[in-house]
Amino acid sequence: PLPFTARLPALLLSGMDLLGFLPQSLLRWDLNSQPATFTYPDDSELRGSTSAFIALHSAMVTRHVMALVSFHRSPTTAPRLAVLVPQPETDRDPPGLQLLYLPWADDARARPSDTC
Numbered sequence: 001p002l003p004f005t006a007r008l009p010a011l012l013l014s015g016m017d018l019l020g021f022l023p024q025s026l027l028r029w030d031l032n033s034q035p036a037t038f039t040y041p042d043d044s045e046l047r048g049s050t051s052a053f054i055a056l057h058s059a060m061v062t063r064h065v066m067a068l069v070s071f072h073r074s075p076t077t078a079p080r081l082a083v084l085v086p087q088p089e090t091d092r093d094p095p096g097l098q099l100l101y102l103p104w105a106d107d108a109r110a111r112p113s114d115t116c
Contacts, residue, residue: 016084017070024064027083027100037099039084057095060086071099 041053060067067084081102089095 015072017079019068019070021060021063021065022068022083024066024085027066027085034101036085038087039097039099040094053097057086057097060084060097061088067097069099071101 041049043050056067066086069082069084070079071082072079083100083102084097085100087093087096087098
């Protein structure tokens with residue numbers, strides 16, 4: 001067997017790991033602290049990704065769920081917890097998944113009151 005350090009680059013790949021599915025009703029838009037990222041498949045990078053994406057997207061829209069993922073932007077960045085929220089196709093927007101980063105514990109603050 002290879003030593004752990006020889007396998008380390010394979011463990012630090014960029015991308016997403018699917019952790020599970022949650023009802024979309026649990027999403028709190030007021031905790032969104034970063035702009036969303038629109039994601040879509042690219043068959044030139046990974047053959048068959050469009051077919052898998054279409055199946056996943058349509059199932060998520062039908063069941064009103066979002067995907068909880070661990071997202072690695074690059075091998076040198078720490079993973080972030082995020083959700084993928086399906087964006088249904090409209091006249092103006094293509095179908096896709098919006099990647100929303102979940103806030104760190106210290107990012108979630110009480111909302112300021114309207115009466116100051």
